[in-house]
Amino acid sequence: MTVPQLVQVNEWVWELPPTGGMRVPGRVYADKELMEALREDQSLTQVANVAHLPGILRYSMAMPDIHFGYGFPIGGVAAFKVDEGVVSPGGVGYDINCGCRLLATDLEEVEVRDKIKTLIDQIFRDVPSGVGASGAIAKLSRKELEQVLVKGAQWAVERGYGSADDLERTEDGGALPGADPAAVSDRAYTRGQDQVGTLGSGNHFLEIQVVDKVFDPEAAAVYGLHEGQIAIMVHCGSRGFGYQVCEDYLEVMGSAVNRYHISLPDRQLACAPITSSEGKRYLAAMACAANYAWANRQMIMHLTEQAILHALRISPQTLNLRLVYDVAHNIAKLETHETENGPVQACVHRKGATRAFGPGRPEVPAPYREIGQPVLIPGDMGTASFVCRGTQKAMSETFGSTCHGAGRVMSRAQALKHAKGRAIDRELEAAGILVRSQGRKTLAEEMPEAYKDVDRVVAVMDGAGISPRVARLRPLGVVKG
Amino acid sequence: MKREPKRWQSQNRAQVYTELEHPADLFLEIRGSDLPALFENALFALYDQLADLEGFSDSRHETIQVKAPGQAEALRALLAEALYLFAAGGFVATGATVSLRENTDGEVEVQADLWGETIDRSRHTLLTEIKAVTYHRLVVEKLPSGEWRATVLFDV
Numbered sequence: 001m002t003v004p005q006l007v008q009v010n011e012w013v014w015e016l017p018p019t020g021g022m023r024v025p026g027r028v029y030a031d032k033e034l035m036e037a038l039r040e041d042q043s044l045t046q047v048a049n050v051a052h053l054p055g056i057l058r059y060s061m062a063m064p065d066i067h068f069g070y071g072f073p074i075g076g077v078a079a080f081k082v083d084e085g086v087v088s089p090g091g092v093g094y095d096i097n098c099g100c101r102l103l104a105t106d107l108e109e110v111e112v113r114d115k116i117k118t119l120i121d122q123i124f125r126d127v128p129s130g131v132g133a134s135g136a137i138a139k140l141s142r143k144e145l146e147q148v149l150v151k152g153a154q155w156a157v158e159r160g161y162g163s164a165d166d167l168e169r170t171e172d173g174g175a176l177p178g179a180d181p182a183a184v185s186d187r188a189y190t191r192g193q194d195q196v197g198t199l200g201s202g203n204h205f206l207e208i209q210v211v212d213k214v215f216d217p218e219a220a221a222v223y224g225l226h227e228g229q230i231a232i233m234v235h236c237g238s239r240g241f242g243y244q245v246c247e248d249y250l251e252v253m254g255s256a257v258n259r260y261h262i263s264l265p266d267r268q269l270a271c272a273p274i275t276s277s278e279g280k281r282y283l284a285a286m287a288c289a290a291n292y293a294w295a296n297r298q299m300i301m302h303l304t305e306q307a308i309l310h311a312l313r314i315s316p317q318t319l320n321l322r323l324v325y326d327v328a329h330n331i332a333k334l335e336t337h338e339t340e341n342g343p344v345q346a347c348v349h350r351k352g353a354t355r356a357f358g359p360g361r362p363e364v365p366a367p368y369r370e371i372g373q374p375v376l377i378p379g380d381m382g383t384a385s386f387v388c389r390g391t392q393k394a395m396s397e398t399f400g401s402t403c404h405g406a407g408r409v410m411s412r413a414q415a416l417k418h419a420k421g422r423a424i425d426r427e428l429e430a431a432g433i434l435v436r437s438q439g440r441k442t443l444a445e446e447m448p449e450a451y452k453d454v455d456r457v458v459a460v461m462d463g464a465g466i467s468p469r470v471a472r473l474r475p476l477g478v479v480k481g
Numbered sequence: 482m483k484r485e486p487k488r489w490q491s492q493n494r495a496q497v498y499t500e501l502e503h504p505a506d507l508f509l510e511i512r513g514s515d516l517p518a519l520f521e522n523a524l525f526a527l528y529d530q531l532a533d534l535e536g537f538s539d540s541r542h543e544t545i546q547v548k549a550p551g552q553a554e555a556l557r558a559l560l561a562e563a564l565y566l567f568a569a570g571g572f573v574a575t576g577a578t579v580s581l582r583e584n585t586d587g588e589v590e591v592q593a594d595l596w597g598e599t600i601d602r603s604r605h606t607l608l609t610e611i612k613a614v615t616y617h618r619l620v621v622e623k624l625p626s627g628e629w630r631a632t633v634l635f636d637v
Contacts, residue, residue, distance in 0.1 A: 067504045070617030070634060074505055094612040094636045131531070131607035132568060132600075190569045201610035202637055240568050243612045243636075247561065250616070268617045412507065412637070413500045441608055481610065 006035070006044070012464035016044065016060075021265070022051035027059040029403075031460050034064050034452070037409070041066075046073040049265045053078070054273075055085020057339065057346055061398055063353050064460040065407030065452065069093070071268030074352035074408075077401040080274065082334065082345040086262065087279045088271035089253060089286070091349035092332050094246040096286055097293035098204075098237030099171075099328040100354075100376040100404075102387065103301060104223075105308075106320040107230040109210040109476070115312060119208060120434050120477035122311035127206060127303045129199040129481040130438030132240075136197025136299060142189055146181040148196060152291030153298040153326075156196075161302035162323075168365050170326040171355060171373075174294040176333070180284035185248045188285075192241030192292060197299030201442055201481030204236040205381060206304065208477035212384065215469040219371050219389050223324050225471050232321075233385055233473065234300050235378050237330065242289035249282045274347050283332070283347075290331055297326055324387070325365075325374040327354050329404040335363075337399050348399045356390035356402040356467045364390070375467045379406045379454030381435065381446060381478045382428055386458045388467035402467035406454035412445040419444035428478070437480040446480060486596055488576045489525040491534050498526040507611065507635040508618065512628055519621070519629040520556060520579040520591065527560050527614075528597070530635070532573045533606040539575050539596035547591050552621040555581070555589035556631055560614040563595070571600040612636040 006014045006028070014035055016026030026047040030038060038044060043066050050072055051060035057079045066075035071090030080086055112119065128136050140148065148155045153174025156162055167174050199206055211229045214220045225231070238245075256272035256279075257264060264270065272278035305321045312319070332349045356375045357364050364373040372390035379385050383406075394400050410418070424443045425435045437443045461467045498511040509526050513519030528534060543566055547558040559579075566572040574597035582590045600607070613636045620632045 069505060070615045070636065131610040132571075187565060187569065202612075243568075244565075247613050266617070268615060270616075408504045411502045411504050413502065439606075439608060 012460055016048055018051065021263070022048055024051050024056050024059055026051050026062070028062045028066065029460055029464055030064045031456065034456065034460065038066065041068060043068040043073040046071070047076065049269060050076060050078050052265050053080065053086050053088065053269065053271060054262060055080040057081055057344065063403035064457045065352065065403040065405050067407045069351065071266055072349065072351045075403060076351045077349065077353045077398060079337065079346040079348045079399045082274050082347055085274055085347060086271035087274045087282055087332055087347050088269055088349065089246050089249045089282060090268045090270060091351050092246070092286060093330040093351050094243045095237035095330055096242035096245060096289035097328045098330045099293060099297065099326060100378055101234040101297045101301060101326040102324040102376050103232040103304070104225060104322050104324050105230045105232070106318065109228050109230060112230055116208060116434050116477045118311045119308060120436050120479060122307040123206060123304055124436040124479050126307040127199055127300055127479065128197070129201070129479055131201045131481065133198040133200055133481065134194040136303060139194045140196065145189060145192055148295045149181045149184065149288035149291055150179050151175055152294040156295050156298035156302065162298050166298060166301070166323045169323045170294060171328055174298065174326070176287035176290045178284055179287035179291050181288060183281045183285040184245060184288050188241050188244035188248065191244050192239070195239040195241065196296050197303055198239060198296070199236050199300065199479065199481055200239055201438070203446060204481055206300070206479040207233045207381070207475045209233055209385060209473040209475050211471050212474040213472040215471065216389070219470045222368060222371050223374050223387060223470060224322065225324065225387065231473055232304055233376070233378060234297055236296065236300065238289040238293035239296060241292045245285045245289045249285060252278050252282065286332060290328065294326065325376060327376050329354055338395065346399065348401070350401055352404045353401045354404045355400055356394040357400045358390045358392040358395045375402055377403060377405060377458055380448040380451040381475055381480070382431060382433060382448030383454055385473045386454070386469055387471045387473065388458065388461065389470050390467060391465060393465040394467060398466055402461045403457055406451035406457055408450055409452045410450040415445045415447050415450040418449060419447055433475050433478060435478045435480065442480055486576045486578050486594065488539065489529065489534060491529055494529055497522045501632065503634065507609065507637045509633050509635070511631045511633065514628060516552065516629055517579045517581055519631055520559060520581065521577050523556055523560060523631060523633065524563055524574060524577045524593065524595065527563055528574050530609045531567055531611060532608055534573070534575050536605045537573050537575045537598040540598055541572060541596070543572055543595045545593040545595065548588060550588055552589055553619045555591050556621055557614050557616060557619055557633070559591050559593060560633065564611060564614060573597045573600055609637055
């Protein structure tokens with residue numbers, strides 16, 4: 001397939017006019033430099049491919065962290081009319097509800113600067129990480145796991161691993177409705193029974209960060225953030241449970257495509273009508289995996305709190321660890337959005353994209369409703385992460401969505417080549433960032449140069465008015481799987 | 482005729498598979514002298530990416546049987562089953578033999594015998610968390626030279 005031709009709409013937005021079987025145009029958010037790097041990238045073809053799917057509303061969109069995925073691009077957003085459209089497991093990805101959680105503390109950088117090693121070593125010991133990590137808590141029975149799948153983060157809170165406040169500050173209260181444990185395979189149960197409370201590997205991480213710069217003091221105050229403050233960011237998802245749910249339903253959708261006579265430019269876009277039995281079952285199973293991920297991040301928050309208290313020998317009151325927000329990066333959700341034709345019920349797919357709901361939306365927690373939800377955007381481990389906020393413009397332009405990270409620019413193989421003969425951990429230590437990792441290979445693959453410039457990516461969505469910057473957070477200590 | 486199992490040698494990986502460029506995931510090109518050898522080499526590539534095979538013995542035996550409507554789909558199904566054995570059963574293979582039967586309707590039946598060991602985290606080194614074997618850019622083809630080639634994209 002040829003690379004689609006782009007038309008610049010404004011400083012931040014580029015359009016792929018419909019060609020062939022595209023039902024709507026594609027829209028990409030990027031500045032000139034990011035777009036130049038994308039022009040020959042096959043991810044633009046993937047934006048065009050998504051535009052072929054039935055019931056797609058307005059645009060097939062890509063955020064500035066777009067990179068080549070399978071089926072949908074990473075950084076892709078697409079909304080489908082519930083009564084005419086489709087749901088696609090490939091539009092969510094294998095790591096269902098991979099997401100990000102930000103914890104604020106009452107600690108200041110000056111207090112812990114010389115204790116980062118003690119802190120990161122304790123967290124590395126207490127939060128299981130690495131390939132196939134397991135065993136944070138006792139193996140769950142099937143009955144107990146069913147409770148996790150339905151209740152999500154609330155399951156953990158009911159067992160003393162957190163508070164009701166945490167649930168209020170989690171997207172969807174930490175539990176998507178409609179989760180049906182009967183829609184999940186025995187294999188997913190087997191894979192999920194011992195991984196609640198584990199970080200995993202790859203691009204997942206836990207970081208001790210300091211609030212480096214505040215861009216919007218009013219919003220930062222509402223979110224409870226100030227310069228010099230210590231925060232913790234957690235990035236992980238639904239572990240093997242979610243991977244298995246996606247695997248199971250890609251097979252189901254492969255058959256559904258023929259049954260419903262859906263023509264696809266790429267089989268990894270396999271899908272079914274949202275209202276079909278296959279579509280409903282996938283959404284019910286996907287909700288189970290999303291809830292598993294929220295329970296997972298809630299448990300990790302508890303384990304992290306215990307680790308910090310133990311390492312610093314301080315009281316919970318002195319630490320005052322609290323949840324700022326928890327957002328999903330890989331998910332499909334039924335939401336109501338205003339369109340040219342009035343309010344529409346849509347199934348919004350965000351694959352490597354973050355919800356960015358603006359002021360007034362009932363889904364935004366009450367403490368944040370006046371200014372819009374916090375948007376958490378992790379960068380690479382050597383640079384920075386961002387807290388931004390959702391806006392009304394996001395609601396009208398991107399179905400309330402924005403970017404989810406820096407986005408890779410280098411393949412893993414390239415990164416390994418670049419890392420040859422270097423000690424990435426020592427380089428980071430020299431820059432004031434202590435890293436603990438289960439494997440050197442993951443560390444090399446995740447080296448800072450492997451990612452786009454996160455400041456640049458976030459600046460695009462700030463400039464476009466979709467998710468203005470609130471605060472920049474700089475890593476001090478990193479746990480990688 | 483039943484093929485003799487041979488222990489995979491990680492130092493020979495360059496003759497068996499190579500990593501192709503892909504910005505986010507693990508994209509492998511695998512080669513084999515015939516179709517069963519291609520499938521065996523694909524299993525080698527998978528386990529070689531998952532773990533440092535040097536530390537594993539061949540004390541545990543596992544079998545995988547899959548059926549799929551084509552060679553490429555059969556290869557993906559075989560690798561997905563092998564990945565499940567790793568993720569849920571803690572099994573890492575250090576050698577395998579594969580036999581295939583292609584039916585007249587295009588359906589391919591695969592039987593794989595794998596030898597390896599259960600992961601012991603105190604002795605073994607795991608390398609890459611592979612989430613899934615995708616359908617994306619999935620190819621199995623016979624080259625003009627008579628050799629077989631496959632490409633498989635793993636989500637990592």
